[in-house]
Amino acid sequence: MLVPMVKIAVHVYATLGELFKSKHIELCTPARTVKELIDFLSAQYNTQFKELLIDANTGCVRSSHKILVNGRDIDFLDKLDTRILDGDSVAFFPPVGGG
């Protein structure tokens, strides 16, 4: 059976963006949740992506990193279980310490 794919826009900023060739990526993915998308991006592009985003002890997003789906922080949606639909935009913001 064919896995249905969704076409989404992914934006990865600052230090996270450097793991990718471009910080704006349009892609087709079978991922249906933010968690699945992180797994997908890690497998397809760079395994460090997941390591930097997810606290291995808790399995949750590190509190210093923000993830927005269509401009809304997943902390106020369903966190890693937030659904991803065709046409969505998902943005990843790591903390930066420079001054």
Added chain:
Amino acid sequence: MSRREIERYDRQMMIRGWGHEGQTKLKLAKVVVAGAGGLGCPAALYLCAAGVGRIRIIDKERVELSNLNRQILHCESDVGRNKAESAKEKLERLNSDAAIEAVNVAITDQNARELIQGFNVVVDGMDNFQTRFVLNRSCVSEDISFVHGSIYGLEGYMTTIVPHKTPCLTCIYGEPPPEMEKFPVVGPTASSIACLQVMEALKLITGIGTPYSGRLLFWDGADMRFTEIEVQRKRDCPVCSGPRLASNSTTNNKVIELQQN
């Protein structure tokens, strides 16, 4: 205010809601600029130009050649000099009415509260999270507004923390994230974020507008795009969820009192 001051600040006093009252508040205001680096230099410069009466600039580092692409208060001849001293000299040249104080120390958990006591606003010009978190804790205990900024490459963040009213740095980031010793950056990134921070400081002092709180601003210079990230106070925040320590909080509100009268 003297005639000279009225002439000097004429263009900003023309701004609606500013006038003599706003300018007097700035003259009476005391602002700490924590760090005389990429953020601290332009922040101190604009605060000083706007007529903030007293600026304390804190930095223990010495100027290096690789700082000069963005740390605009330092010149080639300052390489090797203490950054706070170098900044003070330029700021005094810009505005002889301002009381500029250079503090050549490292900000630590032990000295932070003392360093900011009696000031109205602290502007974050640090280059590491550890010290930002120290300042955050001290600003919360001293009840002093803290304008956070941080930068990387062509990107940066900014938010305003009003203790016990809005999310603090710990509410926003949790634990201090891992540090980077060296980071890419260009002057306009530092200046863009620093200018947003100064706008916030001036607003807090004059009472004009609304502080940028409960939101973390992300600025992407490459695409020239601003993203607003909602942040909330954490009920169990180890820094700001406890009762307000009122003992030292009177000085900070002087400016606000002036605004209400």
